[in-house]
Amino acid sequence: xxxxxxxxxxxxxxxxxxxxxxxxxxxxxxxxxxxxxxxxxxxxxxxxxxxxxxxxxxxxxxxxxxxxxxxxxxxxxxxxxxxxxxxxxxxxxx
Amino acid sequence: xxxxxxxxxxxxxxxxxxxxxxxxxxxxxxxxxxxxxxxxxxxxxxxxxxxxxxxxxxxxxxxxxxxxxxxxxxxxxxxxxxxxxxxxxxxxxxxxxxxxxxxxxxxxxxxxxxxxxxxxxxxxxxxxxxxxxxxxxxxxxxxxxxxxxxxxxxxxxxxxxxxxxxxxxxxxxxxxxxxxxxxxxxxxxxxxxxxxxxxxxxxxxxxxxxxxxxxxxxxxxxxxxxxxxxxxxxxxxxxxxxxxxxxxxxxxxxxxxxxxxxxxxxxxxxxxxxxxxxxxxxxx
Numbered sequence: 128x129x130x131x132x133x134x135x136x137x138x139x140x141x142x143x144x145x146x147x148x149x150x151x152x153x154x155x156x157x158x159x160x161x162x163x164x165x166x167x168x169x170x171x172x173x174x175x176x177x178x179x180x181x182x183x184x185x186x187x188x189x190x191x192x193x194x195x196x197x198x199x200x201x202x203x204x205x206x207x208x209x210x211x212x213x214x215x216x217x218x219x220x221x
Numbered sequence: 222x223x224x225x226x227x228x229x230x231x232x233x234x235x236x237x238x239x240x241x242x243x244x245x246x247x248x249x250x251x252x253x254x255x256x257x258x259x260x261x262x263x264x265x266x267x268x269x270x271x272x273x274x275x276x277x278x279x280x281x282x283x284x285x286x287x288x289x290x291x292x293x294x295x296x297x298x299x300x301x302x303x304x305x306x307x308x309x310x311x312x313x314x315x316x317x318x319x320x321x322x323x324x325x326x327x328x329x330x331x332x333x334x335x336x337x338x339x340x341x342x343x344x345x346x347x348x349x350x351x352x353x354x355x356x357x358x359x360x361x362x363x364x365x366x367x368x369x370x371x372x373x374x375x376x377x378x379x380x381x382x383x384x385x386x387x388x389x390x391x392x393x394x395x396x397x398x399x400x401x402x403x404x405x406x407x408x409x410x411x412x413x414x415x416x417x418x419x420x421x422x423x424x425x426x427x428x429x430x431x432x433x434x435x436x437x438x439x440x441x442x443x444x445x446x447x448x449x450x451x452x453x454x455x456x457x458x459x460x461x462x463x464x465x466x467x468x469x470x471x472x473x474x475x476x477x478x479x480x481x482x483x484x485x486x487x488x489x490x491x492x493x494x495x496x497x498x499x500x501x502x503x504x505x
Binding site: 157158159160161162163164165166167 | 307308311312314332442446489492495
């Protein structure tokens with residue numbers, strides 16, 4: 128059996144000219160936010176803890192405040208104060 | 222994608238005697254029926270891994286083997302809060318699901334559902350067989366569409382019933398006139414908001430009637446959408462394929478109807494039925 132080598136996923140540049148910044152973007156060109164609404168339980172809302180199911184390990188709560196805060200300003204004055212604290216979060220892993 | 226190796230204690234490289242064996246997990250994309258399902262033509266997954274199928278008595282799970290250094294619980298805590306990583310993972314996940322959905326009823330799984338191994342995936346399929354089968358039946362021949370409505374910020378708000386902006390400047394001071402104008406403005410804004418809310422409810426009710434099922438999402442965060450318009454409606458509609466023409470016509474008609482009041486409607490889709498699978502994958 129070949130040795131497993133950890134390899135960072137390569138960015139694929141498709142000859143059909145798909146957007147190289149988003150190598151997995153398919154022809155539908157869906158908006159990211161529309162996708163996140165659907166993929167993250169409860170959707171991407173202002174208050175932001177998302178509960179993800181990782182079967183057979185405990186639930187992971189991800190704070191989306193950090194995600195939203197990391198977005199470079201797309202619209203001036205759009206910042207909304209996110210005040211909800213997650214009781215589940217610890218400093219572990221941060 | 223996050224390319225940093227998160228485990229700092231892996232200081233020794235592979236050797237002839239002790240090859241490195243990082244912990245692997247199984248990322249779940251979707252559940253389908255087994256009939257006619259094959260991997261050829263499926264795009265690669267979130268880790269650029271080949272997507273493979275696990276069959277269990279008529280149900281099939283589409284999965285990919287992933288390295289837990291990037292896709293395990295601890296790594297996900299970090300990576301999911303990195304918008305670039307999240308965007309890449311979300312699009313890759315959706316790309317696989319979309320390809321599966323083109324070939325038949327597909328239950329999409331939420332992002333970041335990771336199992337320890339194939340056996341656990343099979344166990345999940347067996348445990349949830351009844352719900353999953355029922356969900357597949359319900360989803361056959363149906364497609365999700367998204368409809369959003371926005372208030373156009375440049376459109377003049379509807380005129381309020383009593384516009385008190387006319388101040389009698391001969392008898393009133395400038396202060397009173399100012400306050401009257403402000404109150405009139407507030408009244409107009411409140412009236413506009415009320416009209417907009419009513420229009421959004423009207424649009425939703427019309428489309429809901431043409432759908433098998435519908436689901437409302439919260440308005441999207443402007444920091445993420447980059448759009449200044451006020452979002453009035455963010456709905457998902459499960460539409461029977463035979464009803465699609467009527468649904469799309471209704472969206473076009475409703476958009477034209479509400480433009481007069483400074484509202485416009487946008488359609489997205491087709492989507493795999495992300496918004497209508499809670500029953501199939503819910504607990505219990």
